[in-house]
Amino acid sequence: MNDxxxxxxxxxxxxxxxxxxxxxxxxxxxxxxLYVVMKRANHLREGLQLVVDVSHAHVEPSALEQLRKCSESHHLPLSIDPQQSECNVRVLAPADAGLLETSARRAPLAIAA
Known part of the structure; x- marks a missing residue:
């Protein structure tokens, strides 16, 4: 895998x-x-559905958790988007992400095949 x-x-x-x-x-x-690219894409048009496909990437658990939080909160991190624009994010995670522990309070991720 490429670094x-x-x-x-x-x-x-x-x-x-x-x-x-x-x-x-x-x-x-x-x-x-990745957040910077997401912010630019999100600002192309109001109400845009932003699909973040990391299904073909190696994703560290902490990075996947950050993406989950963006999906749940509908906002990018404050340091990336100080205006906190609405960001409708759906994450396509790697297939092995289903093996990670998830708590009942978290929204389910779409798992790519």
Missing amino acids: KLKVLVRLDLECGEAQVAAQGNVTARSIQA
Whole structure:
């Protein structure tokens, strides 16, 4: 697996969806770069569904937890988006993410096949 983080954004304005697909390593450190791309994609159009696809990446558990929190709160971290714009995030996690412990209070993640 490549250590670098590669990100591709696909935009479908008719469906109101932007897909941010990441490959490589998503770490607690590299997720900051992913957040910046997510913020830019989210600001392309109001009410956009933002699908963050990390199903083909190696995602550290702490980074996956951060993405979960964004999905639950509908906001990016304050340090990335000080205005706290609404961000409708859906996360496509790696298949092995289902093996991670989840508590009942967390919203389920979509698991990519």
